Amino acid sequence: MAGLVIAGLRLAVAGVFLYAGTLKIWDFTHLRSATPDFTIAIQNFRLLPSPDLALLLAVYLPWLEVTAASALFIRRLALGAATALLGLSAVFLGAVGSAWWRGLDIACGCFGKENAPTDFRFLLLRNTALLAAVAVLFLHEWRRPSPTPPHS
Amino acid sequence: MIARAARQLALVLALALIPAVVSGAWQLAWKKAEPLAAGEVRLATAREWGARVQWVDARSRAKFERTRIPGALLLNEDEWDKLVGPFLDAWDADKTLVVYCDGGSCEASHQVAARLRKDLMIGGVLVLKGGFAEWQGL
Amino acid sequence: MHIRILFGLATLLLLTSHSRAQLQWDNLVQQFQRTPQDEGLEARFTFRNTGAKAVTIKSLRASCGCTTPRLEKETYVPGEAGAVVARFVFGDRKGPQRKTIEVRTDDDSAGPVLLDLRVLIHDPLTIQPALVYWKRGDAAAAKTIQLTAEAGQPVRIKRIIASNPRLAAKLETVKAGEHYTVAVTPTDTTQKESGEVFVLTDFPADAPRTYILQVRVK
Structure with a gap:
């Protein structure tokens, strides 16, 4: 039963991050790179000192989401992947929370370019749920014995 | 356990770096091939036109006197009324005017170009994409 | 072990969340109508430090050489008010003009602020x-x-x-x-x-x- 829950969580979390990452890489509506939009979304959070840093993050972060989501299914990488996703969800939650706290009226940029107005309470709830799901996965991987016994 | 997590994390971060670098290199090309706005011209194109181009420097007089594109004429909005007469005397109506300012987000070239087009009704006025910084190869 | 993870998580959250922007600006956009004879104008962008720390203004960058921003002093303690005074010299400009000034402070939580000066230089x-x-x-x-x-x-x-x-x-x-x-x-x-x-x-x-x-x- 617990195994089934973990498998379901793994699928769900991987799905969310694969979906989110892909939409930040490629804009399927306009068939073009989504990096410019994501760069602007990052800059709107006003957390970074330079636009170049925003561009670097806009290029790297989506690939990290996609890679880590895929690596969740690789036994030897699952713990690292869960750690990366834990960090990412915490950072996302922190960014959204701080934007809300500072009263910024901005789009989240979580799933590529969004046009709907931002409902921060919903965003915070969604990100908290995601963080919780990732945390459960992480703890599961943490407790799981090493795939190869360590050399003594 | 921490060591195992850290090792795996480093591996995942590095794995993500591979497509990111490839995509980043491609993005850089995308940045260079950023579409031209209406009335803009790329440096490479203007260079190809060679002597058929008349450069117009929309920066300040001080900057123009320090360094400029060879053959450029000074015309800015700070001293428009004073500069426009000498500018028109030197102007060759058969050449294409290409206006530049510092580069980056500077607006002066667009404003001078708009005024050449609208007030003086001179056709074929273009703005150098990237401005003087592009010319200097920055 | 878990405690350590939780502690790390908390630190991460602390690092990414920030306090409210500290300089509160009264009017980020200012609009004027002038004639060419006015030759120029000065706009005052007033602010107050509403945070709990002193804020130092690091740089002011105008979008046009025609606009010169000025500041009485650089560091403002909590509760203190100040102003950026922007002097825009028209030169021979006409019609709608928009000049911006980018303000950077040592409070890096809230990126640069853009002061927006809009002037219609009206020639009948x-x-x-x-x-x-x-x-x-x-x-x-x-x-x-x-x-x-x-x-x-x-x-x-x-x-x-x-x-x-x-x-x-x-x-x-x-x-x-x-x-x-x-x-x-x-x-x-x-x-x-x-x-x-x-x-x-x-x-x-x-x-x-x-x-x-x-x-x-x-």
């Missing part, structure tokens, strides 16, 4: 076009310039003066105070010519303006 007389020219060998036919005053603001043209006798100019009143034309005719177009037509008006009454039309044979 429109000249279309301000240049007429012929290429050598063109027919020496007259070319016409339209001078139109804005509705509700009559501008009377008293007379015109042509600087080059080989480029003759003739003023015609379509409707006094509202619409005039200047027709320019070169004697011939065999050689290069350069001249100006000065348009003397009665506006504004205290310092009547003279407009310049450019005429060339290239």
Whole structure:
């Protein structure tokens, strides 16, 4: 039963991050790179000192989401992947929370370019749920014995 | 356990770096091939036109006197009324005017170009994409 | 072990969340209407440090060399008010103008702030076009310039003066105070010519303006 829950969580979390990452890489509506939009979304959070840093993050972060989501299914990488996703969800939650706290009226940029107005309470709830799901996965991987016994 | 997590994390971060670098290199090309706005011209194109181009420097007089594109004429909005007469005397109506300012987000070239087009009704006025910084190869 | 993870998580959250922006600006956008005779203006962008820490303004960057921002001092303690004064020198600019000033502080939680100065430099007389020219060998036919005053603001043209006798100019009143034309005719177009037509008006009454039309044979 617990195994089934973990498998379901793994699928769900991987799905969310694969979906989110892909939409930040490629804009399927306009068939073009989504990096410019994501760069602007990052800059709107006003957390970074330079636009170049925003561009670097806009290029790297989506690939990290996609890679880590895929690596969740690789036994030897699952713990690292869960750690990366834990960090990412915490950072996302922190960014959204701080934007809300500072009263910024901005789009989240979580799933590529969004046009709907931002409902921060919903965003915070969604990100908290995601963080919780990732945390459960992480703890599961943490407790799981090493795939190869360590050399003594 | 921490060591195992850290090792795996480093591996995942590095794995993500591979497509990111490839995509980043491609993005850089995308940045260079950023579409031209209406009335803009790329440096490479203007260079190809060679002597058929008349450069117009929309920066300040001080900057123009320090360094400029060879053959450029000074015309800015700070001293428009004073500069426009000498500018028109030197102007060759058969050449294409290409206006530049510092580069980056500077607006002066667009404003001078708009005024050449609208007030003086001179056709074929273009703005150098990237401005003087592009010319200097920055 | 878990405690350590939780602690790390908490630190991460702390690092990514920030306190409220500390400099509170009263008016980020300021709009003015001026005439060319005003030659320039100063706009005051006032702010107050509403945070709990002192804030130091690191840099001010204007979008145009024509706009110079000024600051009385750099560091503001909590509760202290101050202002960025932007001096915009019009030069020979006309029409709608937008100049911005980027303010950077040591409070890096809330990226740079953009002060936005919008000025309509209003000139009631429109000249279309301000240049007429012929290429050598063109027919020496007259070319016409339209001078139109804005509705509700009559501008009377008293007379015109042509600087080059080989480029003759003739003023015609379509409707006094509202619409005039200047027709320019070169004697011939065999050689290069350069001249100006000065348009003397009665506006504004205290310092009547003279407009310049450019005429060339290239």
